Amino acid sequence: MQLPTLDKFPKRVLAAIDIETAFIVSRLIVAAERLQVFRTLQGKRMKAAAIGRTLKIHKSYRDPFLNSLVSLGLLHKAGDTYWNTRFAEKYFIDERSIYWTRQYSKECVEAYKALAFLEKTLALGRETHAVKGLKKARYVQEMARDRRQAEDFTQMLFHFHQEDAEALAKHLNLSQHRAVLDVGGGSGVMSIALARKNPRLRACVLDLATVCSIAARNIRRAGLTKRVDTLPGDIRRRLPTGYDVIMFCDIGSLSKELLRNAYKSLPPGGLVVAVDRYLSDDGTKPLDRLVAQFVSSSFGQATRSDMVGVVQSCGFRAVEASNVYRDLWVITGSKPDKVG
Numbered sequence: 064m065q066l067p068t069l070d071k072f073p074k075r076v077l078a079a080i081d082i083e084t085a086f087i088v089s090r091l092i093v094a095a096e097r098l099q100v101f102r103t104l105q106g107k108r109m110k111a112a113a114i115g116r117t118l119k120i121h122k123s124y125r126d127p128f129l130n131s132l133v134s135l136g137l138l139h140k141a142g143d144t145y146w147n148t149r150f151a152e153k154y155f156i157d158e159r160s161i162y163w164t165r166q167y168s169k170e171c172v173e174a175y176k177a178l179a180f181l182e183k184t185l186a187l188g189r190e191t192h193a194v195k196g197l198k199k200a201r202y203v204q205e206m207a208r209d210r211r212q213a214e215d216f217t218q219m220l221f222h223f224h225q226e227d228a229e230a231l232a233k234h235l236n237l238s239q240h241r242a243v244l245d246v247g248g249g250s251g252v253m254s255i256a257l258a259r260k261n262p263r264l265r266a267c268v269l270d271l272a273t274v275c276s277i278a279a280r281n282i283r284r285a286g287l288t289k290r291v292d293t294l295p296g297d298i299r300r301r302l303p304t305g306y307d308v309i310m311f312c313d314i315g316s317l318s319k320e321l322l323r324n325a326y327k328s329l330p331p332g333g334l335v336v337a338v339d340r341y342l343s344d345d346g347t348k349p350l351d352r353l354v355a356q357f358v359s360s361s362f363g364q365a366t367r368s369d370m371v372g373v374v375q376s377c378g379f380r381a382v383e384a385s386n387v388y389r390d391l392w393v394i395t396g397s398k399p400d401k402v403g
Contacts, residue, residue, distance in 0.1 A: 221250030
């Protein structure tokens, strides 16, 4: 999946956008996604009045809003009729699932609210939600309680991480291993890719019950129900045994508690695998992970070297960090054959 980064926009559009205007422009695009403008116009042309009625856009702002999308290169216009450009079709429909449209645009709105108080956040050193009494996003609790939320969030990541999963499966040599416990495995996207790459490998996704039911559907569609299971549970508790690989993907900086639990559950010679977009050792990349700290992100600020040190401190040996794909890194470590 490709994100519609600024370099994808026409040069004539970029020439008209300064840094301050970009903030407003991005919010207009998020509104278009939340209203599902591009999906409404998929494969069709509609008059402004019809778009306004369908999407409940007041006539006072309807035309300026649609015309702004034309100016951005996202819509075509002839008279009072509008339709998607190829650019919009590619990046907002072909490259995105409906789950991404719903969940990611929701997260963007929450980020805009948080950024309104950025100066106070910087001055007080407190998380943004605490500065003005904003509600802090608690994904685990929300997904356990709300199946729609769980599906949107989980399936958004399933589509987003397809390329990461394929790259990980190609990079990680598991030919000498037989069973992977995918801790916090969410949609099952990583387990599915690893099982496809390694025909003799079993995998199990450990996550919330609501999330496991979604992962199970993905596993059935992949035709892998005989080798990939799901297990509802709390990843903070003692991890199940019977797996010679324990993997943590895309769950942020790993605590010593999680890694020690993995160490206890692995057999001698077992492998721990941590996959994420950790900060570079100088702390300056990747940019989107850095700026996410200001909108109550829970990913933490651990660098790759930090994580290598934490893994080593929990007893693992032969700890290595290697680049998998773009800014995705994998850290691996082995439990000694003879412990103590």
